[in-house]
Amino acid sequence: MNCPSCRRELVKKKLEKFEIADCNFCKGLWIDSFTFDKLKEFESPFSPLLKINIWEDAEKHKVIPSSKSCPQCEKKLYKTEYADSHVHLDICPFCHGIWFDRGELEKVIAYIDKEISDETLSELFNELGEELKDFLIGQKSFEKEIKHVGLILKLVEYRVFSKFPLLQKLANSLPM
Numbered sequence: 737m738n739c740p741s742c743r744r745e746l747v748k749k750k751l752e753k754f755e756i757a758d759c760n761f762c763k764g765l766w767i768d769s770f771t772f773d774k775l776k777e778f779e780s781p782f783s784p785l786l787k788i789n790i791w792e793d794a795e796k797h798k799v800i801p802s803s804k805s806c807p808q809c810e811k812k813l814y815k816t817e818y819a820d821s822h823v824h825l826d827i828c829p830f831c832h833g834i835w836f837d838r839g840e841l842e843k844v845i846a847y848i849d850k851e852i853s854d855e856t857l858s859e860l861f862n863e864l865g866e867e868l869k870d871f872l873i874g875q876k877s878f879e880k881e882i883k884h885v886g887l888i889l890k891l892v893e894y895r896v897f898s899k900f901p902l903l904q905k906l907a908n909s910l911p912m
């Protein structure tokens with residue numbers, strides 16, 4: 737599986753019981769649909785976090801073809817903004833994987849954190865973001881226990897794919 741940005745081989749990493757693939761060169765990050773599927777079973781005491789409606793205004797969001805291709809199915813990726821965070825993620829409408837350029841996942845986490853008005857939840861979410869950042873930045877923290885990875889991944893997936901029907905429709909109407 738090659739990096740959609742710089743074409744180098746992606747390296748698979750275990751994140752708790754989830755698997756991600758990242759690029760050691762450009763520091764991008766690929767999360768595939770298999771990982772997201774695992775999240776369906778995911779239970780968390782912090783599930784109120786999942787009720788925040790980031791996609792309130794889904795209709796105003798544009799989906800445009802990306803210059804990158806999916807590392808899994810090699811079809812064209814599509815760019816879409818994560819709510820109004822100014823972060824544009826590359827998404828595969830066929831295999832449902834998501835590509836994060838360097839720093840984008842952290843930005844998405846920071847954005848969700850900002851949107852959380854409940855102070856207790858916000859504090860908690862901040863902690864989760866820090867945990868994940870530690871992991872993504874330093875190889876050393878590989879062994880470090882990350883308690884809330886599932887929740888973070890689920891939040892990202894939930895936000896991105898609640899908008900999926902629109903993305904799918906657009907992808908179908910564009911020439912391949």
Ligand SMILES: [Zn+2]
Pocket residue numbers: 739740741742743744759760761762763764
């Ligand atoms: Zn790369």
Ligand SMILES: [Zn+2]
Pocket residue numbers: 806807808809810811828829830831832833
């Ligand atoms: Zn794909």
